[in-house]
Amino acid sequence: xxxxxxxxxxxxxxxxxxxxxxxxxxxxxxxxxxxxxxxxxxxxxxxxxxxxxxxxxxxxxxxxxxxxxxxxxxxxxxxxxxxxxxxxxxxxxxxxxxxxxxxxxxxxxxxxxxxxxxxxxxxxxxxxxxxxxxxxxxxxxxxxxxxxxxxxxxxxxxxxxxxxxxxxxxxxxxxxxxxxxxxxxxxxxxxxxxxxxxxxxxxxxxxxxxxxxxxxxxxxxxxxxxxxxxxxxxxxxxxxxxxxxxxxxxxxxxxxxxxxxxxxxxxxxxxxxxxxxxxxxxxxxxxxxxxxxxxxxxxxxx
Amino acid sequence: xxxxxxxxxxxxxxxxxxxxxxxxxxxxxxxxxxxxxxxxxxxxxxxxxxxxxxxxxxxxxxxxxxxxxxxxxxxxxxxxxxxxxxxxxxxxxxxxxxxxxxxxxxxxxxxxxxxxxxxxxxxxxxxxxxxxxxxxxxxxxxxxxxxxxxxxxxxxxxxxxxxxxxxxxxxxxxxxxxxxxxxxxxxxxxxxxxxxxxxxxxxxxxxxxxxxxxxxxxxxxxxxxxxxxxxxxxxxxxxxxxxxxxxxxxxxxxxxxxxxxxxxxxxxxxxxxxxxxxxxxxxxxxxxxxxxxxxxxxxxxxxxxxxxxxxxxxxxxxxxxxx
Numbered sequence: 168x169x170x171x172x173x174x175x176x177x178x179x180x181x182x183x184x185x186x187x188x189x190x191x192x193x194x195x196x197x198x199x200x201x202x203x204x205x206x207x208x209x210x211x212x213x214x215x216x217x218x219x220x221x222x223x224x225x226x227x228x229x230x231x232x233x234x235x236x237x238x239x240x241x242x243x244x245x246x247x248x249x250x251x252x253x254x255x256x257x258x259x260x261x262x263x264x265x266x267x268x269x270x271x272x273x274x275x276x277x278x279x280x281x282x283x284x285x286x287x288x289x290x291x292x293x294x295x296x297x298x299x300x301x302x303x304x305x306x307x308x309x310x311x312x313x314x315x316x317x318x319x320x321x322x323x324x325x326x327x328x329x330x331x332x333x334x335x336x337x338x339x340x341x342x343x344x345x346x347x348x349x350x351x352x353x354x355x356x357x358x359x360x361x362x363x364x365x366x367x368x369x370x371x372x373x374x375x376x377x378x379x380x381x382x383x384x385x386x387x388x389x390x391x392x393x394x395x396x397x398x399x400x401x402x403x404x405x406x407x408x409x410x411x412x413x414x415x416x417x418x419x420x421x422x423x424x425x426x427x428x429x430x431x432x433x434x435x436x437x438x439x440x441x442x443x444x445x446x447x448x449x450x451x452x453x454x455x456x457x458x459x460x461x462x463x464x465x466x467x468x469x
Numbered sequence: 470x471x472x473x474x475x476x477x478x479x480x481x482x483x484x485x486x487x488x489x490x491x492x493x494x495x496x497x498x499x500x501x502x503x504x505x506x507x508x509x510x511x512x513x514x515x516x517x518x519x520x521x522x523x524x525x526x527x528x529x530x531x532x533x534x535x536x537x538x539x540x541x542x543x544x545x546x547x548x549x550x551x552x553x554x555x556x557x558x559x560x561x562x563x564x565x566x567x568x569x570x571x572x573x574x575x576x577x578x579x580x581x582x583x584x585x586x587x588x589x590x591x592x593x594x595x596x597x598x599x600x601x602x603x604x605x606x607x608x609x610x611x612x613x614x615x616x617x618x619x620x621x622x623x624x625x626x627x628x629x630x631x632x633x634x635x636x637x638x639x640x641x642x643x644x645x646x647x648x649x650x651x652x653x654x655x656x657x658x659x660x661x662x663x664x665x666x667x668x669x670x671x672x673x674x675x676x677x678x679x680x681x682x683x684x685x686x687x688x689x690x691x692x693x694x695x696x697x698x699x700x701x702x703x704x705x706x707x708x709x710x711x712x713x714x715x716x717x718x719x720x721x722x723x724x725x726x727x728x729x730x731x732x733x734x735x736x737x738x739x740x741x742x743x744x745x746x747x748x749x750x751x752x753x754x755x756x757x758x759x760x761x762x763x764x765x766x767x768x769x770x771x772x773x774x775x776x777x778x779x780x781x782x783x784x785x786x787x788x789x790x791x792x
Contacts, residue, residue, distance in 0.1 A: 186694045190588050194601050197585065201605050201662060204619060207630065211622075222633040270512035273505040280499055285509065289516060294719065295773055297523020298765030300752045304529075304540065305522050323515050355504035384612030387727050391753055402614045409618025410731055436622060440615050447610045452603055458670050 212236070212437035216430055219437075235438030238431055245439060247397060248404035251315075255400055256382040259319040263378040264371070266324050271332035272363055275340070293326045303391060317392035318385070318400070325381070328374045335370040336363065369457045376454050380447055401443055408432070408439055530763035543759070550763035559747065567743040570729075571721045574657050579717060581665045583710060586672035587698055605666025617731040620659055621646065647736035656732060656741075675709040676702060711789040719776030722768050744768050 179187075206226070211219045215230035223229050239245055273279055274286060296302075302321065311317040340363055348358045386402035393399060499506075525540075530550055532543040554560060585605070592598040608616075623630050624645040632642035645651045679702060687697045726745035733741045744764060752761030776791075784790035 180693060183694045187591070190591055191597070194588055194592075194597070197665075198601050198604055201608060201666070204623065204662075205607065208619065208622075220628040222628045222630070266512050266515060269508035273508035276502070276505055278498060278502050279505050279509075280495060280502070285513070289512075292516060292520040294776060295524070295769055296520060297525070297527050298762060298769060299748055300758050300762040300765060301523035301526025301529060301540075302519075303753065304526055304758065305519070321519050323519070324512055329512070355502070355508070359508070380610055384610075384614075386612070386614050391749075402612055405612070405614045405618065406731070409614065410621060436618065440618060444611055444615055448607055451606070451610055455603060455606065458606070460674075 208437055208440050212441050216434045220430075220433060232434075235434035235436075236442070238435045239438040239442055242435070242439075244396075244399075244404050244407075245401070245442070248399055248401035249443075251398060252383060252401040255315055255318055256379050258315070259322075259382040260375060260378045262319060262323055263325070263328075264375060267329050267332055267374060268364075268367065268371070269359070270324070271329050272336050272359055274329075274333045275336035289326055289329065306392060312392055313394045313398065315398065318382075318388045321388070322381075325378070328377060332367075332370050332374060335367070339370075340366060369460055372454045372457045373460075376451060380451075383447060405439060405443055409436055527762065527766055529759050530766045532759050534758040534762075546759075550760045551767065553760060554764050554767065559742070562739070563742060563744050563747055566740055567722060567724060567745075570653055570656060570743060571724045573653055574660060574724075575717055575721065577657050578661050578664065578668075579714065581661055582668035583672050583706070585665055586669040586676060586706075587702055589669065589673060590676040590702065591694065591698075602666065605669070607666070608663040609667035611663065613725075613727045613731060616659060616663060617728065620655060620732070624655070644736075646732065647734060649737045649740040652732065652737045652740045656728065660728075671713065672706055672709060675706040679705040707787070708789050711783050711787050712791065715776070715779050715783050715789075715791055718779040719772060721775055722772045 207224075210226065210228050211224055212235050213231055213233055214224045214228045215232045216234070218224055218229040274282060276282075279285075297305075306312060306317050306321055311320060344362060345358065348362060353361075384402060386400065386406060389398075389400050389403045393403075529540055529543070531545055531547060532540075533546045533549075534540075535543045538544075589598055589601060611619075624632070626632050626642040626644045629642075631645070636642060643651075645655060683701050683705075684697060687701055692700070722744065724743055724745055726749060729741055729743050730746045730749065733746060745768075748761045748765045748768070751757045751764065780790045780792070
């Protein structure tokens with residue numbers, strides 16, 4: 168097949184060649200449109216802030232300057248938030264995976280009595296829910312308010328991740344393997360830990376990434392459940408720096424000090440975007456190859 | 470022990486034929502598979518408490534919430550909360566804002582990932598394809614807070630890139646985020662920017678399932694690339710397209726709260742206030758629990774109804790549905 172296509176490549180019709188050229192042009196434009204804002208943030212973060220503010224920075228750094236990063240380092244809110252976010256992400260993802268993977272495996276077994284009922288009950292929650300207020304009252308009623316658990320427990324399982332994991336087990340753990348295990352008197356527990364988990368690495372990679380990114384990026388639950396500033400995750404701090412900053416800026420001070428504040432705030436913005444987003448952008452390309460596989464399983468059997 | 474295992478497996482396999490045996494074997498099967506229930510028990514507890522628990526709390530929509538009496542003890546007031554919402558002066562605008570924004574998002578955001586996937590699929594295994602994929606997936610991992618922060622930076626009237634370009638053409642800089650007429654465009658286009666690559670993955674997965682023989686045969690028949698896209702690739706991914714479309718329609722009313730809320734300010738509020746942000750403000754900021762539960766319930770009921778209708782239509786037309 169590949170040989171056929173590549174030989175075909177050389178003796179293509181004019182129309183196909185034109186198509187290829189157009190294809191490359193369109194995809195290149197898309198590439199640039201997506202890439203440019205990302206590059207700009209990186210470049211602006213190491214440029215002279217005044218040059219950025221005057222709009223002189225386009226593609227290359229103007230006057231190398233890392234004051235933005237120094238501001239980030241000086242800002243204790245950011246580091247507190249960073250530490251909190253790491254704590255919430257690690258704990259949360261661990262809980263997510265420990266709940267999702269065993270449940271997905273159990274749901275993938277045909278001999279589970281009541282399997283369809285359970286699946287129906289779980290899928291239903293994808294399309295209908297109690298809504299914001301009843302959930303808020305429930306979490307308050309359980310006294311999870313103003314603790315890290317309010318950010319972790321209410322979203323402990325994503326139905327979508329549960330379904331793709333289940334589909335993965337259905338299609339990737341051969342029935343023969345299970346029968347052989349049964350013959351050897353292997354219990355479900357033993358089979359799960361010695362056979363299923365080692366085979367589940369690709370799906371583990373995908374769901375760990377999805378859950379972890381979810382925790383890393385979430386701010387809404389923190390906004391509604393947390394009151395103590397020292398519990399705030401990074402995203403809430405980011406919101407203050409990136410979005411609310413303009414409002415607080417006008418709070419008095421002489422014109423000169425306002426200008427200086429503005430300058431510091433501007434420098435901080437780019438640095439903090441990089442520092443907060445880079446960990447994920449560095450990790451995801453390594454797991455990228457599993458995305459298509461994971462999605463394929465989810466879409467075919469989900 | 471081994472014999473028993475065999476027996477239960479055969480019963481599974483034949484199913485239907487050995488009805489009499491199955492009755493007694495359910496208890497047996499439960500006993501034999503108890504470990505599976507240990508696996509699933511924590512998840513079931515979670516769903517009961519945190520998904521079905523709030524559904525129980527939905528009764529608040531029909532009550533006048535009294536914090537002292539709690540959900541159960543509060544007084545029933547029938548549909549008063551709903552009537553109040555329908556009669557409120559914001560109702561029409563909220564509904565309009567929510568529907569326009571999400572339909573706009575659907576119309577602009579739905580076809581682009583499909584086109585991207587088809588174009589990418591034409592570059593089999595090349596480095597360029599890898600590069601485009603890696604780059605277009607990346608924005609998906611940026612948080613909403615950072616995305617809105619970036620919008621603030623790029624659209625800023627003082628030094629923002631977009632306004633720099635506008636000024637190059639001799640125009641006055643525009644305060645994009647403070648104008649209601651720009652809110653929807655910014656919301657939808659930034660969403661396309663962030664998610665087109667990620668949303669294309671599912672279509673790429675579907676395209677990778679297209680049998681090579683079909684393409685081979687089409688090449689033999691002298692079909693051009695465009696013809697092969699139209700007559701081989703598109704029909705092959707149609708089921709996936711339909712499923713995603715049905716699901717998108719089913720969530721037309723459940724527009725994300727987060728982005729709209731972060732982009733909101735007093736100047737663009739007339740087009741950026743949607744039902745989700747209204748529920749948050751009325752419920753959590755103004756503590757009108759019963760009323761905002763009712764508004765939220767109204768929202769989910771419309772969603773569910775839409776999903777059921779669209780699913781039915783899709784099944785009738787294309788024989789493809791979610792259930």
